[in-house]
Amino acid sequence: MSEFLKFDTLSLHAGQTVDPVYGARAAPIYQTTSYVFPDTDTASSIFNLERGGHAYSRITNPTVGVLEQRIAALEGGSAAVCTASGMAATFCAITAILGQGDHIVASTQMYGGNISLMKNTLPRFGITTTFFDPTDIDACRNAIRDNTRLIYGELIGNPGLDILDLEAIANIGAEHHIPFMVDATFNTPYLCRCLDYGANMTIHSVTKWMGGHGNAIGGVVVDGGNFDWGASDKYPTITAPYAPFSGINLWEEFGPSAFATRIRAEAMRDIGPSMSPMNAFLLLQGIETLSLRMDRHMSNTAAMLEFLQNHEQVSWVNHPNLPGHRSHRLAQKYLPKGAGSIISFGVKGGRDAGKAFIENVELASHLANVGDAKTLVIHPATTTHSRIDAGALQAAGITEDMVRLSVGLEDIADIKADFETGFRAAARLAKG
């Protein structure tokens, strides 16, 4: 009986109504710092959160607002706040609810920036983290302490590509009245809407698959609206009066968008990691083709898995869609359209062969990003992790022969041909 707009329609239209002034079909780029108020009463009511509207582009901006509402719609969240980068999103989301003396339980398989934030930066402000193996649910439960205020993980782990059991972890969070935040960068809402499985908020580096064109850095925090902040006294930033807005109680007044409102009222105001309107416009353009691109990412990934598995120069292939992967069952459950377009594989011949492969591919770009429309490769042992000894490499799940591949949207025949060139070079090296 109910009819809501579907994913592809939302990715084109959500958050935007046709510009009421001129009817412009594309969202105008509000490249402006400030907004002229019609009168002082309007000004004061915007500042006092009595009405929506824009005062200063560090806090809100109409173009960025379109992107925020579009992502909230795609994720099924009640509100979203865009930030200057994915890391800024993680930082703002954590600091909106945690403070000195608080504790995080986080997956070991995460992007290096997230790990460094929790291992090195947040402890300086009295926030500590216990890491758990995402394949071990008991380890997550056992890591929870009295002062734990957040469970954090990436749905598709990095670099092992293990899948987080969303429902099992959401249950642990619910038992302890602790919110569960998921970095959904690798899956995007097209492959999995984590909030539907009990996550309470999601984070994205929209720089990656969401934007998809490698042309703008950006992040977003999505408020699922489904966490009962008032069930305990653990979250005073949400449930206690907030002095800067006349002692506002965000939980009472905003309910399902209280968390996003706290980020807006505090992080955007006092820290200011705002997304630029121009980046928001570019990212909106990218999201218009999200499902088309993700389908192509997935079909190219499937083809590359088959190609790599059958290649004599490849010693091993790792991807959750492969039956032998230890997260295969969870991948089928949470990611039925495909478990992302990152593949890791080993090149026969070890470290030097891996290096030779990378140096001889031409189409695939050698760089440390993921989720571009273009195919990207990197050899962690000689680049991102080159200063780490063999033991530490192994602990991080990285082997010396490992190549990480972010499958792009090129014609699959061209990607394969390019890889053949790389493998021939690796083979020549092996033969001496």
Next chain:
Amino acid sequence: MYFDVKGKRVFATTGGKPFDNSKPVVIFLAGSGGDHTFWGLHARFFAFRKYSVLCPDAPGHTHSAGPALGSIEALADWLNEVVTALDIKDLSIVAHSQGCLVALEYASRFPHKLRSMSLITSGLATPVNDYLLKAANDNPAAAVDMMISWGFGPAGHLHQGPIPGNSMARVGYTTMWRNSPRALAADLHACNDYRNGKAAAAAVQCPVQVIIAGKDRMAPAKATATLVEHLPDPVVARISESGHMLPLEVPDQCRTLLKDFIFLHNPASQA
């Protein structure tokens, strides 16, 4: 804030200022399955302009103790108990949808207690579609879907929000969903069973404002026309581009209408 009504805990927000019955009071009543969060921005606006406001959660809704009351008449009595418990003197009511029926019934029973009444997107009665009633009993998730889908006009379906970055449809969905599933069913039955609208409207003595939405699929034009017809001399406004969830969909226009009407009929001291 929490207070007791006949021994049961009632929760209400007060727009960010402590409740003060020495000021003119505006009580905001939400529609079926709704709660205090529906009125966030509007309540704050009045609370910071010499009014005291109260957005109560009805019994069995969100933070108020249950069970949910099954009839409009019972809710009108409960509202009177709230007014009595808080010793409210200069009262205006702003009501949405089902809240309007409660307000009508209250105004007819206690006509001397009201300074003004603003009724948003409602008729004299609210017969509820069988699918929705059945779903509310058997499949609350489907019922919430229908409420949100039919409730919101185009802006809601495009996930616009009164605050930049917010999706009002998702906020509405979550609000209804976190309510006890029984709350929505009880509300819809109360609406469906209410028969006293005509008589109640005729008994109203305070100034009444009626705000109509042009794209309302829950209180269609015919229903709102009947309400206008039976009320004594109402002030009528129509916002053509809005759906049923008018206070969220067109908050600026709604606030201006409410402000002009309430400032006139229940003026706050200029001290």
Next chain:
Amino acid sequence: MGFRTRQIHAGVTPDPQTGSILTPIYQTTTYVQPSVDEYLSKGFTYSRSGNPTVRALELKLADLEGGVDCACFGTGMSAIQAVMLAFLSAGSHAVISDVAYGGTYRLCTKILSKFGVEFTFADGSKPDSVAAAVRKNTKLILTETPANPTMKCTDIAAVSKIAKKAGVVHAVDNTFLTPYYQLPFKLGADISIHSTTKYMDGHNATVGGAVISNNKDHAAAVRFIQNSTGTIMSPQVAWLTLQGCKTLSIRMDAQSASAMAIATYLEAHPKVAQVRYPGLKSFPQHELSTRQASGYGAMFWFEVKGGLKAGKKLMDNIKVWSLAENLGSVESLITHPVTMTHADVEAAERARVGIIDGLVRASVGLEDTDDLINALGAALDLV
């Protein structure tokens, strides 16, 4: 209101929807119409025919020039081309002041001449020679003053009088001085043309052009060409140019003061043969420049003793100044017209109009004057 107020506020009103103090960048192709009957009721249909961001710039430039309307273009050349297409057709004739920008010369001699349009290049500094060039089929007189790169000036009032008498449109390329220093309409001209790439933008960020008209018929004729040929300005370019315009007068004053100091310095330098800057007493049309403009601008040229060979030595070794085409930006630029901007003008024609091989064109930017002088001094030491 004064120029400095108008350069900031003219054409720009806060966005009615959000109050945004700057005009949004309407990077959109099309505009949703409320209904068939209300087609165009909001003013825009398709971004070739009009765009709100570009419109804001057009209104600003029309205001600054004191004209009735303005049409913006993708480049300064497309602005000039639009004026020619608006007023010339096969069999008609135009008088162009010599010398004009090399691109204008090329447009006339290599392109429009193919379509049967005739051109005469007349000495703009001598109104009599302009009058003598006017024929029965003359429809347009286009003057560039000061001219690029010779700095030769045209007496706008005198030529406008000739044009009026002959019933011919007088268009002035006002790029070098901008409306801040020179207002052609007050002197009787009909059209003012700009490469907005230059002082309007001022930051080397965009290429663009504008045509401002002093009466509605001319404005309509240019607008028709703008829409028909589609040589439009993009919303992004318009938006950046709107930002540049806000500091136009401040930049012009600072850059012109610097140009005056540098020209004075060079004139006294033993290795410099000659300097041509309208602000110098030695400039042949100093009196005309002072009379028809309120400033002298930031463009000049000079010749190093030893001609082309010495000039090249200077240009190849100079610091701070960039060897580049373009002019009018905050970055100081040095250009060799014979090999760069005016290479398409035949050697004989160059010689006739005074573009000598050793001519070094200078566009003075916003750097510290001392740094610019010191850099010139150091480069001259190497000559």
